[in-house]
Amino acid sequence: MSEIVNKLICGDNIEELAKLPKESVELIYIDPPFFTQKPYEVVWGDEAEVRSFEDRWEGGIEHFISWLEPRTQLLWELLKPTGSFYIHCDWHANAHIRIMLDKIFGDKNFRNEIIWKRTHAHGSSNKFGPVHDTILFYSKSKDYIWTDSKGEHDPEYIANHFTLTNSDGRRFQAISLTGAGIRHGDSGQPWKGIDPTKVNRHWAIPGKVIARLKLGGSTVQEKLDSLDKAGRIYWPSKRGGTPRLKWYVDELEGPALLDLWTDISPISSNAAEHLGYPTQKPPRLLERIIKASSNKGDMVLDAFCGCGTACIEAQKLGRKWIGIDISPTAVKVIENQLKKIGVFKDKDYILIGAPTTATQLRELKPFEFQNWVINEMQAHHSKRKVGDMGLDGYIPKDLFREASGIQVKQSEGIGRNVVDNFKAALDRAKYKKGYIVAFSFGKGIKEETARLKNIGEVDIELVTVEDLLSKKVMLGKT
Numbered sequence: 269m270s271e272i273v274n275k276l277i278c279g280d281n282i283e284e285l286a287k288l289p290k291e292s293v294e295l296i297y298i299d300p301p302f303f304t305q306k307p308y309e310v311v312w313g314d315e316a317e318v319r320s321f322e323d324r325w326e327g328g329i330e331h332f333i334s335w336l337e338p339r340t341q342l343l344w345e346l347l348k349p350t351g352s353f354y355i356h357c358d359w360h361a362n363a364h365i366r367i368m369l370d371k372i373f374g375d376k377n378f379r380n381e382i383i384w385k386r387t388h389a390h391g392s393s394n395k396f397g398p399v400h401d402t403i404l405f406y407s408k409s410k411d412y413i414w415t416d417s418k419g420e421h422d423p424e425y426i427a428n429h430f431t432l433t434n435s436d437g438r439r440f441q442a443i444s445l446t447g448a449g450i451r452h453g454d455s456g457q458p459w460k461g462i463d464p465t466k467v468n469r470h471w472a473i474p475g476k477v478i479a480r481l482k483l484g485g486s487t488v489q490e491k492l493d494s495l496d497k498a499g500r501i502y503w504p505s506k507r508g509g510t511p512r513l514k515w516y517v518d519e520l521e522g523p524a525l526l527d528l529w530t531d532i533s534p535i536s537s538n539a540a541e542h543l544g545y546p547t548q549k550p551p552r553l554l555e556r557i558i559k560a561s562s563n564k565g566d567m568v569l570d571a572f573c574g575c576g577t578a579c580i581e582a583q584k585l586g587r588k589w590i591g592i593d594i595s596p597t598a599v600k601v602i603e604n605q606l607k608k609i610g611v612f613k614d615k616d617y618i619l620i621g622a623p624t625t626a627t628q629l630r631e632l633k634p635f636e637f638q639n640w641v642i643n644e645m646q647a648h649h650s651k652r653k654v655g656d657m658g659l660d661g662y663i664p665k666d667l668f669r670e671a672s673g674i675q676v677k678q679s680e681g682i683g684r685n686v687v688d689n690f691k692a693a694l695d696r697a698k699y700k701k702g703y704i705v706a707f708s709f710g711k712g713i714k715e716e717t718a719r720l721k722n723i724g725e726v727d728i729e730l731v732t733v734e735d736l737l738s739k740k741v742m743l744g745k746t
Contacts, residue, residue, distance in 0.1 A: 272614075272616065272618050273567075274579075274588055274589050274590070274611075274617035275589075275591070275618055275620060276579070276599060276603065276617055276618070276619050277592045277593075277619075277620045278594070278595075278596055278599040278619070278620065278621040279620070279621040281571040282338060282339050282342065285339065285592070288590070289346075291346065291348045291351075292346060292348070293347055293348065293567045293569045294347075294348055294351050294352070294413060294561075294562050294566035294567055295352050295353075295413075295558065295567070296346070296354070296568075296569045297356070297554065297578050298356070298570060298571050298572050299549060299570075300355070300356075302357060302358050302360055302361065303325055303360040332361060332364075333361070333364050333365070337368050337372075339571065340368065341372055350409070350411055350412050351407070352405065353373065353405070354405050355403070356403050356549070357401065357402050358398075359398060366378075366381075366404060373406040373408065377407050377408065377409065379407055380403075380404075381403075381404060381405075381527065382404075382405060382528075382529060383401075383402060383528050384401045384402075384529045385399055385400050385529065386399065386400060386534050387399050387534060405561075412561070414561065415561070416560075417556065418522030418523060418524065418525065419531065420522055420523075421520065421522060421523060422531075426520075430517040430520075432514075438517075438518070440515055440516045441517075442502040442513065442514065442515075443512055443513040443515045444472075444512055445471060445472065445510070445512055445513050446469040446472055447470055447472030448469060449468065449469065450468060451470035451471075454488045455488045456470045457471075457488070459471065459488070459489045459492050473488065473492070474513070477513060478491065481498065481500070483495065495513065496511075500513060500514045501514065502514050525560065529556075533550065534550060535549075548575050549577050551581055554578045555584075558581055558582055558587060559585065564585070565586065565587065566588065567588045568588065568589045569589070569590045570590075570591050571592045572592070573591035573598070574598055575605065576598075576605050576606070579602065580602075580606065580609060583606070583609065584609065596622055596623055596632065596636055597640075599619070599622055603619070626707065637676070637678045638660055638676045641661075641676045641733075641736065642660065642674065644736045645661065645674060645736070646663075647663045647674055648662055649661050658675065658689055658692070658693030659673040659674065659675060659694075660676045661674035661676070670701050671699055671701070673693060673694050673697055673699045673703075674704075675690050675703070675704050676706075677705065677706040677707075678707070679706055681710035682706040682708070682709045682713060682730075683710045683713055684710075684712040684713050686713070687704070687713055687716045690704060690728065691720065691728070694728075700726055701726070701727050701728075701729075702728045703729050703730075704728060704729075704730055705732075705736070706730075709730050709732070714730065717730060
């Protein structure tokens with residue numbers, strides 16, 4: 269088995285970036301938190317997990333930039349001399365970020381300010397509605413990877429111009445094989461009885477056709493013979509009509525990409541790839557960036573990988589990748605997405621830094637700890653953070669488990685009073701089975717759960733974090 273180079277890293281990127289080898293990456297894309305100064309309460313994940321996502325910066329824009337700048341400096345150091353850097357932002361901070369990047373990369377290495385129209389309608393009081401994000405594109409030097417990727421033609425353009433079809437259904441348009449004016453060389457000589465000079469024209473085969481089809485012959489007439497032999501001449505049904513060239517839609521080169529992107533829609537809430545992450549970007553957006561600024565086998569790095577779109581698209585396009593995110597929840601979401609496209613840990617990538625000890629789990633933020641527990645229990649997250657009736661998660665009835673409720677406590681010595689409240693929540697949800705997960709349990713709680721089970725009220729199992737770490741709890745069975 270070849271050496272695994274793809275890495276999914278759970279940790280603070282300012283620490284993890286310093287561990288990576290300098291000048292080892294061809295392409296960096298980052299989508300850091302926007303300076304929006306607002307909190308989000310969002311649905312995230314395949315199981316309608318609810319978590320709080322905050323984009324709030326005490327201390328103002330200077331604090332935000334002072335947080336982002338050292339990370340960007342480390343990213344610059346990781347880029348190869350031929351590397352490129354893209355940062356996704358919006359109007360809240362793009363001007364400040366641009367000034368910072370000019371200082372790190374040099375203003376001479378600024379390449380584009382890309383405008384992505386991310387929504388079609390967005391009303392706003394007393395100003396024009398904001399409908400776009402900004403992607404700032406820098407290179408590390410003047411000699412950088414650029415594949416000259418092309419865009420896709422508007423379907424309306426294709427429908428209006430490629431109106432003819434072969435018997436095999438292959439669509440084409442009929443392109444002129446003549447140019448204006450009379451020529452006295454072989455381009456003005458008749459071919460198959462057709463004299464272009466009679467209509468003040470001459471034979472003119474497009475250069476791209478000669479190069480693409482490698483037409484043989486030294487004269488224009490011989491090249492036309494080659495086209496005819498290859499079935500590339502369209503003969504009008506009208507007698508005496510001028511023959512034209514068949515140019516197929518699958519041979520059409522896409523248009524040059526501009527710095528205004530209006531052809532990539534945001535992810536619909538009904539789309540299969542939608543995860544509920546508030547700033548999730550559509551795969552086509554990352555596909556375009558990766559194709560434009562890297563080649564197959566190159567290394568792509570996303571230091572704020574969120575739900576992992578950059579890593580997943582890099583994998584699909586045959587690139588190597590490194591993804592870093594501080595959130596264990598995000599890393600778990602990415603792992604699930606990688607599995608869906610047939611990419612597996614220890615075979616295709618290595619996982620670094622995910623919490624594996626009780627000490628690490630104690631240090632997690634409360635919602636991260638809760639998410640970890642629910643994921644380890646192979647359960648579903650409550651659909652609402654507020655008003656969840658005392659249940660942090662639930663297990664639907666399936667082949668192995670009866671329907672159950674879960675309560676998570678990031679504490680030691682959980683007491684009997686928790687059982688009383690949890691039983692009431694289970695009764696409201698009509699569950700006869702429940703799990704309380706904590707670091708340890710105090711006096712009286714085991715006796716109370718045993719009593720409730722013996723009298724047939726409810727079966728509450730007490731699960732420690734160590735039980736989950738040692739995999740003593742599997743499919744709801746201790």
